[in-house]
Amino acid sequence: MTPATTGQATHGTSAPLGDEHSWGAAAVVVAIAAIQLALPPSVTLGPKWLIPAVEVVGAVAIRLIWIRRPTQASSRTVVVGYLLMLVGASTLNGLLLLRSLLDDIDESGKSLLLAGFAVLIINVLSFALVYWQLDGGGPGARAAGTAHPDFQFPQQPDDRNWYPTLPDYLFTAYTNIIAFSPTDTMPLTHRVKLLFTIQSSISLLTVLVTLSRAITLIN
Numbered sequence: 001m002t003p004a005t006t007g008q009a010t011h012g013t014s015a016p017l018g019d020e021h022s023w024g025a026a027a028v029v030v031a032i033a034a035i036q037l038a039l040p041p042s043v044t045l046g047p048k049w050l051i052p053a054v055e056v057v058g059a060v061a062i063r064l065i066w067i068r069r070p071t072q073a074s075s076r077t078v079v080v081g082y083l084l085m086l087v088g089a090s091t092l093n094g095l096l097l098l099r100s101l102l103d104d105i106d107e108s109g110k111s112l113l114l115a116g117f118a119v120l121i122i123n124v125l126s127f128a129l130v131y132w133q134l135d136g137g138g139p140g141a142r143a144a145g146t147a148h149p150d151f152q153f154p155q156q157p158d159d160r161n162w163y164p165t166l167p168d169y170l171f172t173a174y175t176n177i178i179a180f181s182p183t184d185t186m187p188l189t190h191r192v193k194l195l196f197t198i199q200s201s202i203s204l205l206t207v208l209v210t211l212s213r214a215i216t217l218i219n
Contacts, residue, residue, distance in 0.1 A: 033052035
């Protein structure tokens with residue numbers, strides 16, 4: 001029996017934050033942490049190293065947990081909780097950036113402008129990881145062809161053997177902050193519609209309020 005008749009995908013593997021694009025997922029986490037380290041003090045909570053350290057150490061711990069207990073539901077719950085923490089950190093960065101403007105915190109216009117772009121990048125990277133892990137039960141379910149999708153990608157109706165991987169979710173997260181709405185990839189379930197709303201709201205806040213104010217300060 002062929003993969004097309006069983007619904008089995010022809011490529012890919014499974015595991016949160018790893019084996020499908022494991023190095024890619026790890027690189028995304030490292031990039032998020034590095035960008036947050038570069039944010040000005042007014043856009044961070046506590047010591048600048050605290051949240052990035054939690055993110056990196058958390059990713060390593062999750063990987064070790066998954067190696068020991070790859071099939072347990074509790075392991076996946078920990079992964080989803082970690083990724084939602086990334087979303088919370090991204091949201092916090094956006095709110096602190098807005099507060100720095102409203103409270104007239106002493107930051108240069110150039111610094112605020114760069115911080116605004118950094119918050120947008122963190123937004124894309126964090127939500128892409130969340131979408132990648134949540135969609136259809138995760139990369140393992142998608143690779144096995146047993147997923148009940150949360151997203152409808154344009155390739156899926158024409159190719160039953162195709163399934164989305166990490167770069168597809170990076171692109172989806174990017175287009176959502178640019179258009180402030182879905183583009184070619186449609187959210188199907190309530191949970192991803194809520195996440196889309198949160199992501200686009202953060203980017204709207206950053207672009208229309210924070211960046212416009214920063215440009216005014218430069219002038």
